Amino acid sequence: MTLPSYMPTIVDAIYFIAAVLFIWGLKRMSSPRTARRGIVWAGGGMAAAIIVTFFLPGIHNLGWMIGAIVVGVVISWIVGRRVPMTAMPQMVALFNGMGGGAAAAIGAVELIRFNVALKLVTTTLPVQPQAQATAAGHLGATELTLAFVGVLIGAVSFTGSLIAFAKLQGWMDRRFVFPLQRWVNLAIFIAAVVCGALALAAGIEGHAFAWGLLIAFFALALVFGIAMTLPIGGADMPVVISMYNAFTGLAVAFEGFVLQNEAMIIAGMVVGAAGTLLTQLMAKAMNRSLGNVLFGNFGAGGGAAQQEIAGALKPIDANDAAVMMAYAERVAIVPGYGMAVAQAQHKIWEFAKLLIERGVKVKFAIHPVAGRMPGHMNVLLAEAGVPYDLIEDMDDINPEFPNIDVALVIGANDVVNPVARTDKNSPIYGMPILDVAKAKNVIVIKRGRGKGFAGIENALFYADNTRMLYGDGQAAAGELVTGLKTLDA
Amino acid sequence: MTLPSYMPTIVDAIYFIAAVLFIWGLKRMSSPRTARRGIVWAGGGMAAAIIVTFFLPGIHNLGWMIGAIVVGVVISWIVGRRVPMTAMPQMVALFNGMGGGAAAAIGAVELIRFNVALKLVTTTLPVQPQAQATAAGHLGATELTLAFVGVLIGAVSFTGSLIAFAKLQGWMDRRFVFPLQRWVNLAIFIAAVVCGALALAAGIEGHAFAWGLLIAFFALALVFGIAMTLPIGGADMPVVISMYNAFTGLAVAFEGFVLQNEAMIIAGMVVGAAGTLLTQLMAKAMNRSLGNVLFGNFGAGGGAAQQEIAGALKPIDANDAAVMMAYAERVAIVPGYGMAVAQAQHKIWEFAKLLIERGVKVKFAIHPVAGRMPGHMNVLLAEAGVPYDLIEDMDDINPEFPNIDVALVIGANDVVNPVARTDKNSPIYGMPILDVAKAKNVIVIKRGRGKGFAGIENALFYADNTRMLYGDGQAAAGELVTGLKTLDA
């Protein structure tokens, strides 16, 4: 296939437009009103960029290429469409890891080609001048360095994200901790850097890398990603995923430099910076520092050292609970991960609407990390049609709890656990919580004695003013609705 | 002077740091808390960039260069230091015009050099190969086009800003309007573009430009800047200056491209975009569109068509005014350009503090375009030490005026003129105003029957509940203070 000579210019122009659309799209994505359009625009730019790449001069292996694209796109598309909303965080982790792996693989191809070309040059110079020109020729010291750095962070993002995926998916229930772990991890990291630096130094001097060093570098980078992520608890995974997202962005930018592709440089760098900031914002929302997330061994089990909780669980039946709320003046509904699991948001909103009709003042109290991803509850309540002005942030509603007659907790646990305030030995000590315990009465909907994400007991459930309404979230909410309706009938 | 070979790299590095500091500095300048540091950082970057430029290889004419820098810096510095705060807007115009002129001059030098080099090449080729290499060699079609565009907008910014300066300085009292003016201006613009395009086409084909065309292009561009600015009224000057500021930024970016200087490209482009947006925001604050500002012939006199105002001016003396406010519950102070002229902000604040001590609730009501630059009043009141929480924006205070016992207007006129609401023929019709007329009583401090910026009568002054306190702003405020003190004694 011979292409017209102006083709590369057209390709460059499309890449440029794609880069603009990415930035534009991301900007729109930062407000709920314009977000949907944003992703569509960015998607258009992406599709155009991918299509024109086929028309770059000197592109071979088209069969392999199309096959790999079709397989990758179809599988991801189906998985992404089918997966339940509750599994979104691990999906993001998975796809992000794939991007990191791709960036690392690109770097690997370039480094191997550099090596092969140099070997060919020194041993059999006149045989393959073309290979030498395309590869070894254009990798200067800067390009080589960035290729190595890109491979390192891309590989870490790859295996790290896969571990994060496995943990959130529930495939690896336990955190994997052993003594001196940090030192072992540090050793792996240093070994990877040393191997890489030695190979790099050879490359900059114009020699081929030793294959052994190169392979060791790849392997150690992959292992480090695993080792670094294993000890981090599942509750911290969204922050970690966001960090790996930034990593992938940087790796893409660096490999884009190696390939002299501006669109990759810009898109990668934008994501790198955006992801870095987003990581910090997320850590802040969970009241943690990034260092604490990565090395803090949060949620380290430690049940042994925890204080004992006195008191008993006092059940209540749905009708009594409905009556209690029907005659209350103010009710606060506190949803948590259990509401997401039970998909109870529609029933709860139906119940809340009935209360509002009776003149009860109803608010939804949302903890920033309720559920399994930041903003999880907002997404679900939005889906059910709850208007924004009934939804209150933690900071706004906390001072109001003493005036609230009934706090209805549905499937929340850790985010209302007063232990975070009182018990220094608790793994969630220091996390800001919703002050539900201060409400006059508390009703808790959950299925049984199941623990929350952090795996600890909750003193709230044993408090004098708390009653337990056992059952699946959706079923219990349905019973509450029925209870209210019989009251009116 | 022989310079070490790594010098250009160091220069590039410093340019890079300067560009980062500019962006960083501008970002900090967008919040009052961090603004001061911002300009200092940007200034440091600028100083470093200027100094290292001397160390670029092949820089000649050092004597001229240092001389011109010293003269330019010293004069501007002294003028900038000495000038009163009220004259700030015209100073910004002046310095901005200088930047535009510089950008145009750079473009002119490059274009002339291109011409000379080409002539040398075609006529006496072997004589001056060096001149050819430095100039004609590197100006491709893109560079030439941007050089021309840069000269055009730089020149327009230059003469346009000088006219704006002259108007604000009071050197050109009248707007200069004649029939068919827009068409004449359009003709000048088209003539400039045609001359430039013809010369450019020759240059792209590899011929030298005709000197006549080139000179006509320069001259017409300069004339267009004047012609475009002459019909615009002084009240719109801040918007126009902001627009020329953006022009200069773009011109700098384009000439930076011609010179292959990244710092100029980036700084210029950032200012270009920032200035464009700022222009729009300013026009919006004055309730005008940019097109209306440029072509609307605002403030076109038009006194003839205006409605007559019935009523008489009713004077009050300072003691009575002081007593009135001393026994009021709520007082709103409405400052305008006259307070700036009289430098009365300190006295007014002293008076306000005395009122507050007596238990009167005092607010300052600020119109966004009171004075002669956006934020003018805020700057002055801040200087006097008025705390921010006493200062209210137009939108916040307007609904409160009916509850206000005394509105004290000091040196404001157009921004409180109810004619803007009522008289469609008035040049300020449609401008949002402060609803002072709705206050229970109004006291107006001004020197006499002087008109405001728009040059029209003010119906407020003739209203039944308005009393005039004649005198210079500072003196009148002083009398009010004395009046209050004697009351207490």
Next chain:
Amino acid sequence: MITGFLALYIFMLAAFTGYEIISRVPVILHTPLMSGSNFVHGIVLVGAMVALGHARTSIEIAIGVVAVLLAAGNVAGGYVVTERMLEMFKTSKSEKSANK
């Protein structure tokens, strides 16, 4: 040819842009935005295609295919997931106005 300083300028400006985009985003949009930027770095597919397109030895082709496969997964999955999440916000908006 993008050389050292030019690359630095582009890195710097792009980083600034990314930073600005994210600052002042409400917590509620953190996950969709993470997912959206995850999609954007799917542009790595273009790079993977170039790497595979120029691959000659079979080891290069093998790694290149892996790169394209992974990158394609990143692009498609990132888009679908982001779109699904944002769709829900849209629903909320229209329902909200209907409810008010």
Next chain:
Amino acid sequence: MITGFLALYIFMLAAFTGYEIISRVPVILHTPLMSGSNFVHGIVLVGAMVALGHARTSIEIAIGVVAVLLAAGNVAGGYVVTERMLEMFKTSKSEKSANK
């Protein structure tokens, strides 16, 4: 060497950056910010120095001197004026806390 597309990328990113910096600035800071950006384009002095530094014929030198002179005025004046305006805001802040 900055060629067409690279220049476009840089223009685009710088423009986006400038736009982002200005959006959401309060009216009260419009004038200082205008003055500050006026100072920033004073970087034209560097270009004027290069133009003058490479000038050979006397007409080039003459225009070059004018360019340097104007640009130097832009830089120095822009700085002084901006600094003076912002200084007042600083005063307000410290006085404000003293007053409260």
